[in-house]
């Protein structure tokens with residue numbers, strides 16, 4: 229695979245930069261690349277390492293645990309989240325290093341759930357505002373998928389789908405027998421053919437262990453190399469502890485602990501927090517100061533609130549024939565037939581059904597949870613691993629005021645208070661999970677499973693610093709600018725007001741590209757003025773990483789890829 233060189237540029241100590249980005253993950257990586265390419269002086273502070281994909285990643289379930297944020301986090305509530313391993317990333321690329329790379333878009337209805345369904349809240353923007361960025365990121369990763377994806381805003385993918393593994397076959401077979409429309413072969417940000425300097429997938433199923441092959445997209449390999457070439461600096465092992473408020477109600481930099489554990493201060497004209505739905509509110513709350521005693525950007529008492537997870541129940545079925553779950557990317561088939569609100573059901577919004585392919589250790593844990601298996605009983609089931617298939621429910625849990633990140637009394641290795649996440653499920657969530665779980669079990673049985681069990685779990689955390697038009701009920705505006713402080717931005721999954729039943733990574737990266745375009749359009753105004761111009765920016769195709777429009781062989785009929793190429797050539 230391509231060799232990723234770590235930081236090339238070093239800003240001098242004490243030198244002020246234009247943008248300081250906290251967290252070089254899914255959103256931070258895209259933002260860093262765009263802003264650097266546009267000529268801004270930009271640094272990314274990243275708490276984890278800059279991965280050497282050759283040496284640091286190996287196809288090993290236990291070895292891959294270091295890709296996750298394993299530092300202390302505390303949870304509570306009636307239905308607590310599991311936070312820790314298998315939750316969010318730590319290191320350049322963040323969660324995109326260990327994601328399964330499923331990349332469905334949100335539906336247009338997701339932006340208007342309050343208007344349409346009377347629940348939750350509308351976004352302060354429309355699907356159409358994000359659509360050009362979905363199209364762009366689908367090319368930049370790039371995404372492999374079907375010629376026609378029928379749900380939400382129906383669209384096709386420029387790059388062809390993956391062949392199906394047996395887990396995909398199970399989903400397609402079960403759905404087809406029940407008359408449920410189903411999509412095979414993506415959308416997934418994994419190369420189905422080689423593109424540029426990245427090889428194609430070899431179907432060994434280690435995607436969430438960090439794809440050593442380089443077939444799976446992560447911002448580490450898609451956007452960070454161009455960010456570095458364009459003059460950005462990434463400081464790895466740099467844990468931001470506090471954002472500093474300077475004169476005139478503007479932030480002027482960030483305190484952080486460097487790789488030797490020494491506290492440092494980096495000056496910046498603007499700060500963008502991209503730390504994930506747990507660490508972003510944690511940093512804002514830990515940055516409380518006399519002017520903002522409840523935490524930065526928290527005059528509305530909304531920082532940390534409306535934390536969301538998706539229902540992620542795993543349904544496991546045993547088949548008489550071989551399935552071999554490891555023999556394909558976990559992400560390669562899905563149905564969104566139950567995504568939208570259906571008046572015939574007794575709950576609002578819905579869910580998707582997706583393939584997952586747990587490797588043996590993850591499978592063992594799921595079987596322990598689903599069947600209470602232990603000792604010899606567990607060994608017996610695990611010896612049958614090759615006969616088991618796993619499908620997942622991906623269900624929309626609504627944003628609730630009391631589901632919230634606050635600070636715990638416990639501290640981490642730097643002495644910084646850690647996050648406490650309180651989480652309850654409410655009536656609508658419980659009804660959706662029950663209905664969805666039973667539907668997936670029905671699909672599994674229809675496909676021919678002789679035994680079906682399930683594990684209740686969550687997936688994908690977002691929210692906790694949501695965007696909105698009203699400063700009294702939201703933290704940032706539609707471009708991620710905090711209502712309280714004109715040069716403090718938030719740009720990651722925490723700004724999502726609702727989450728739909730689509731995996732969030734594509735939306736998070738698309739939002740980051742849009743925020744970058746906005747900042748570039750605003751230019752010096754961001755640093756000098758408190759005026760808020762909410763005009764939509766024009767999507768800048770010319771900021772895509774070089775090579776984006778030269779990759780692979782696009783599917784015939786995808787004329788717009790050539791139009792994009794022409795646009796880029798003109799720019």
Ligand SMILES: Cc1cc2nc3c(=O)[nH]c(=O)nc-3n(C[C@H](O)[C@H](O)[C@H](O)COP(=O)(O)OP(=O)(O)OC[C@H]3O[C@@H](n4cnc5c(N)ncnc54)[C@H](O)[C@@H]3O)c2cc1C
Nearest residue numbers: 251253254255275322323328329330468507720721731733
């Ligand atoms: C097993 C698994 C599979 C997944 N599969 C999918 C999938 O198929 N499709 C999908 O769309 N999503 C998937 N996700 C979710 C996806 O990975 C996340 O939604 C996404 O990465 C979140 O992006 P983010 O930018 O908000 O945060 P992240 O990508 O987590 O980036 C945050 C970064 O900030 C850094 N950071 C945090 N705090 C600080 C600090 N104080 N100082 C410095 N740095 C800091 C972190 O180290 C991290 O690198 C999966 C998640 C898991 C756990």
Ligand code: SF4
Nearest residue numbers: 429430432433435439
């Ligand atoms: S299955 Fe494909 S994408 Fe997944 S780790 Fe292997 S090569 Fe990478």
